Amino acid sequence: MNNSDEQRAQDKKALRKQLLEQRLHLPDREQRVALLRRVMRIWLVGRPDTVIGAYWPIKGEFNPLPALHRWKEDGELVERPQLRKIGLPVVDKVHKTMTFHAWYPGCPMEDDAYGIPKPKDTEVITPTLLFVACVGYAPGGYRLGYGGGFYDRMLASLNPRPFTVGLGFGTDFLPDFEPEPHDMPLDAILNDHGVVWPV
Numbered sequence: 001m002n003n004s005d006e007q008r009a010q011d012k013k014a015l016r017k018q019l020l021e022q023r024l025h026l027p028d029r030e031q032r033v034a035l036l037r038r039v040m041r042i043w044l045v046g047r048p049d050t051v052i053g054a055y056w057p058i059k060g061e062f063n064p065l066p067a068l069h070r071w072k073e074d075g076e077l078v079e080r081p082q083l084r085k086i087g088l089p090v091v092d093k094v095h096k097t098m099t100f101h102a103w104y105p106g107c108p109m110e111d112d113a114y115g116i117p118k119p120k121d122t123e124v125i126t127p128t129l130l131f132v133a134c135v136g137y138a139p140g141g142y143r144l145g146y147g148g149g150f151y152d153r154m155l156a157s158l159n160p161r162p163f164t165v166g167l168g169f170g171t172d173f174l175p176d177f178e179p180e181p182h183d184m185p186l187d188a189i190l191n192d193h194g195v196v197w198p199v
């Protein structure tokens, strides 16, 4: 790394730390969570997907699973009942890859290599839509994550690519974030105010 790369890495680290700190102490978190759940549920109406990937929330992330569980149950009520599936990421720390495994409420879980709970011994599924946790997000659909590059690497390798939807709070918006060449923009971003990307 040269000096400016090193500076950029330092800046990103400091920015992550600041955003994570802020997210853990959101004074109006419960209202924001309720609003974002509603935004998600409305956004999902009319989407053709039957297999959706999400995440098990950590470090104050918004929990997407209650809204997705409702979406799954709603699949039984539509005119032609659909079997809908929810998946959670399972990372391979050695190869730095990520796959999705079926999850349902009450599913047995175990910790992955980073200490994040993952479904225990359930089938691998292929989501056509992915909800992605954002530490921060920026104009153009760019996302700041935890620095593992798992989504960027996975999206670069998948064909067809799943539709990717970032989830964050209004407070996580980064108007001046500069993406790097490997950053893959998200297809949409939802926050507690509604759909904020595409504008």
Ligand SMILES: Nc1nc2c(c(=O)[nH]1)N(C=O)[C@@H](CNc1ccc(C(=O)N[C@@H](CCC(=O)O)C(=O)O)cc1)CN2
Residues within 6 Å of the ligand: 013, 055, 056, 057, 058, 061, 089, 090, 091, 098, 114, 116, 133, 145, 146, 147, 148, 149, 150, 151
């Ligand atoms: N809830 C949730 N699950 C998720 C993700 C996520 O963003 N949220 N991921 C989304 O990708 C994957 C895990 N991503 C991870 C990314 C980085 C590190 C990690 O250990 N990072 C180092 C710092 C690296 C650096 O700063 O260079 C660390 O925390 O020490 C762990 C997991 C899959 N599961």
Ligand SMILES: Nc1ncnc2c1ncn2[C@@H]1O[C@H](COP(=O)(O)OP(=O)(O)OP(=O)(O)O)[C@@H](O)[C@H]1O
Residues within 6 Å of the ligand: 143, 144, 145, 146, 147, 148, 149, 150, 151, 152, 153, 156, 182, 183
């Ligand atoms: N397509 C790719 N192929 C190989 N390495 C990649 C690719 N995309 C990203 N990386 C590497 O992954 C590392 C982390 O990238 P970045 O800082 O953008 O992560 P992030 O998106 O914030 O984190 P995450 O997605 O894990 O939450 C970088 O060092 C980058 O070089």
